[in-house]
Amino acid sequence: MADFPMRPQNVAVHPVPDEQRSRARLAVAAAATDAADCRVLLDCLGLLPDTAERRAS
Known part of the structure; x- marks a missing residue:
């Protein structure tokens, strides 16, 4: 389970x-x-850049 709330x-x-x-x-x-x-x-606001690290999580 993630450490932060999931987006709808x-x-x-x-x-x-x-x-x-x-x-x-x-x-x-x-x-x-x-x-x-x-x-x-x-991340909760969807404002992180699209990076390889983000896509892996």
């Missing part, structure tokens, strides 16, 4: 403007307690 299945995904994504990343960075916390929060 079968949910319509709408494009998010770059400015809104940038503001969300800054808000997460300001609220996170450490790098691991920041990564989990960004």
Whole structure:
């Protein structure tokens, strides 16, 4: 089982403007307690870059 909440299945995904994504990343960075916390929060919001490490998890 994952250490973070799973994203809902079968949910319509709408494009998010770059400015809104940038503001969300800054808000997460300001609220996170450490790098691991920041990564989990960004992943929950779907804001992590698509990397080989992410696809493997």
